[in-house]
Amino acid sequence: xxxxNERATFAAGCFWGVEAAFxxxxxxxxxxxxxxxxxTVDPTYxxxxxxxxxxxxxxxVTYDPSRVSYEKLLDVFWASHDPxxxxxxxxxxxxxxxxxxxxxxxxxxxxxxxxxxALAESGKWRGREIVTEIAPATTFYPAEDYHxxxxxxxxxxxxxxx
Numbered sequence: 702x703x704x705x706n707e708r709a710t711f712a713a714g715c716f717w718g719v720e721a722a723f724x725x726x727x728x729x730x731x732x733x734x735x736x737x738x739x740x741t742v743d744p745t746y747x748x749x750x751x752x753x754x755x756x757x758x759x760x761x762v763t764y765d766p767s768r769v770s771y772e773k774l775l776d777v778f779w780a781s782h783d784p785x786x787x788x789x790x791x792x793x794x795x796x797x798x799x800x801x802x803x804x805x806x807x808x809x810x811x812x813x814x815x816x817x818x819a820l821a822e823s824g825k826w827r828g829r830e831i832v833t834e835i836a837p838a839t840t841f842y843p844a845e846d847y848h849x850x851x852x853x854x855x856x857x858x859x860x861x862x863x
Contacts, residue, residue: 709771711778713790715793723760736844737842738803752797772812803839804836
């Protein structure tokens with residue numbers, strides 16, 4: 702029986718670094734950066750940065766569930782950002798940088814909520830609230846071409862400055 706590819710959508714701050722984290726996962730077939738969770742139809746990067754669209758910078762992952770589980774993708778998501786900072790990741794501030802999991806099925810919703818609960822109970826964040834939103838996936842608007850595989854195109858592995 703042939704496996705059907707599935708989609709997962711995550712927002713974890715600036716989408717460039719988040720996309721790079723998912724592109725390296727065995728079983729991930731493709732990634733795209735874009736905007737989701739807001740009300741503006743077909744927004745531009747400039748519109749999203751205006752804080753008036755309601756969209757988050759997000760990464761949509763197409764994956765083969767016979768090669769990588771959704772739970773593994775959740776692990777990558779949690780490891781790629783600080784889920785305790787509301788509307789912020791590092792120096793990036795604004796609602797477009799919020800932490801979010803946009804679920805495509807009831808199974809993803811159940812897994813995301815269980816994963817968030819387990820992380821909250823793990824003590825990793827020492828009692829700080831996990832502010833990650835979990836919401837049904839809505840229309841995903843791909844970002845402009847120059848944002849796609851941004852770090853890879855520039856020979857960079859991460860956008861973090863150390």
